[in-house]
Amino acid sequence: MLLLSFLSTFWLSLLGTSADTTEKVVVRQVAFTGNFRTRERIIRREMDVRAGDTLSYRKLDSLLLYDRRKILNTNLFVTVELRKKPVVDTTQLVYITADGKRIANLKEIDLEVIVKEQWYLLAFPVFQLADRNFNEWWYERGRDLSRTIYGVYALHQNLTGNNDKLRLRAEFGFIPRLDIYYSIPYLDKKQRTGMTIGILRLTNRALAYRTNRDKLTFLTGSEGRTRERIVPYLTITHRPKFYGYHSFSAQYSTTSITDTIAKLNPNYFLNGNKRQNYLQLAYSHFYDRRDRGQYALKGYIYGIYVSKTGILPKDDVNIFETTVDFGQFIPLAKKLFFSYLSEAKFSTPGRQPFLQTRGLGYGGDLVRGYELYVIDGQHYGYVKTNLRYQALNRVFNLSKIIKFRQFNTFPLAIYPNIYADFGYVRNQYPELNNSKLANRLLAGVGVGIDIVSWYNFVGHLNYSVNHLGEARPYFSFGREF
Structure with missing residues (x-):
């Protein structure tokens, strides 16, 4: 008592x-x-x-x-x-x-x-790498500065005060790109239904036309366009309560490649085709009970994504795909936290165009320690585990130095961590790209440090070892999930 x-x-x-x-x-x-x-x-x-x-x-x-x-x-x-x-x-x-x-x-x-x-209007020049991640550019592409993208990025995150976003992205250099979209979370009085509408135009001069031994193979030296893609899209979102989200999206994709790409890889669009058109419909649902979406320490999240690529009778693609995600974040002590993130993807049929065959190695879908590899396949699954310690979590008041109220509060958190990741990619045609990593267990372990700061910035510096015995540092930024 x-x-x-x-x-x-x-x-x-x-x-x-x-x-x-x-x-x-x-x-x-x-x-x-x-x-x-x-x-x-x-x-x-x-x-x-x-x-x-x-x-x-x-x-x-x-x-x-x-x-x-x-x-x-x-x-x-x-x-x-x-x-x-x-x-x-x-x-x-x-x-x-x-x-x-x-x-x-x-x-x-x-x-x-x-x-x-926050400061809602962001407009700044773009200078970034054209490769999948910093590590591929640093280790595999010889730190070639010609493989860069430059341009302008403008975003208003709260255009009318309704949490609506307007974005313009105009890029040139290695991969010219034009992306415009407008998003508003709530159209109705009950604030449940929203909409996003946009269009993307992407032009490639140097193009990864296949993978070989789980590495991308690029066509270089081309003066003209090797691929051009135009994608208008529309997404309707529905948020009935606080934590659950539903979205329904439609996009029509038109992509063309040169004769050279079609000859080098007849499976790029299948059967040596040089053009690919399709309508894609997709539904997704996720439920987010994390304490902070930027960098969660407590709670859980799960989601499901279902898409059908190829709706119209004359569409050039016919693929059905399902992806399931689940992650949990567990406080173990006052400053000690454990988390795991998992994802599984299933798609059919087995024979798919190279452009649509996506396994591990793209974006955040990877096993740490394999950042330099692209492992193609129709199905995959992975789990990432982390044990992190909160070394610092403070908010600094900089009002005496910076007068703008949107910038004079500086949050900074630092989390040293150890991790172990496991994954598997199922490829029904590994001989097409001489894959050595598909159809076997992947494992990576390491230590790292995460830095969380202003405007949802999350940076990761890791030192990883994979099952091949390869050990090196890797750098990345962005959310884990």
């Missing part, structure tokens, strides 16, 4: 109140501060607590903890604070429970939501 009493007192001190946690309290009003551009309804959409709610102190503090996380996960704000203010009033409030019991003299509180908005 003494231990229970001590724990109760300790918990109440963390909540900042000495009141009985079962005592009822009325939320008189909810006010918002700092949302100069963002509309209140966008923030209210993320909150369980509403004006007029009658809750116990314990329930209120629990809901506010989750509400803060959900508001942060909109990626609209640098900081979010939910502040309770007791109301001094002699008026007696009477609460009547479901069984008719009357509770008099209820306390009232006002809730203030204090946010600091």
Whole structure:
């Protein structure tokens, strides 16, 4: 009993109140501060607590903890604070429970939501590598600066204050690209249904036309265009509650290649074809209960993706694909965290165009330690495990140095970690690309350090060893999942 009493007192001190946690309290009003551009309804959409709610102190503090996380996960704000203010009033409030019991003299509180908005308009020059990742460019392409992309990137992350995004990406150099899209999360009054519409045009001069021994083989020295692709697309999203998302998308792809590519790899579009047209329909659903989408330490996430490529009678592709994801983040101690992320993909038929045959090695779908390899296949699965320690997690106030409110708060977190990854790629035609890594277990282990900072930046510096005995450092940035 003494231990229970001590724990109760300790918990109440963390909540900042000495009141009985079962005592009822009325939320008189909810006010918002700092949302100069963002509309209140966008923030209210993320909150369980509403004006007029009658809750116990314990329930209120629990809901506010989750509400803060959900508001942060909109990626609209640098900081979010939910502040309770007791109301001094002699008026007696009477609460009547479901069984008719009357509770008099209820306390009232006002809730203030204090946010600091990010800088929403981003416009800057683009200079990046054309390869799959930094490690491939550094180790495999001889750090060739001609394999770079330059241009301009402009993004408004909150165009009308409704968390809507407008993006323009115009790139030149190794892979010219033009990408324009507009996205609005909520079209209806209930704030459940949204839309994204856009168009992508991609031109390749140097092109990876096949893989050989699990490495991309490029056609170089071509002065003209080796491939051109145009893809208009439309996505409808539906978010009925807080954590679950549904999306329905349609895109029409038109891609053409030169005679040279078709001769070097007749399987690029299959049968030596030089043109590929298709309509693709896809559905995805994911449920996200992580504490922070940027870099999660607690919670879980799962999702499913289903697509049919080739809907129209004259389409040149006929592929059905399903991908399933699951990840869990588990606090083990005050500063020690464990996580695992898993994904499995299944597709049919077995014989697919090279352009659509995607196994491990693209984007974040890889086993760490194999960043330099592309392992093609119709099916794959992997699991990534991490044990990380929170060496630093602070927010620095730079208001004396930087006057812009969007930049004078500098969050910085550092997590040393160890990891072990496992994966498998099933390729029904490994002889087409002389694959040595398909159809066998892949394993990579290592140590690393993660840095989390401004505007959802996450950097990873790892030192990995794979089953081949290859050991080297790798660098990457972006979310794990």
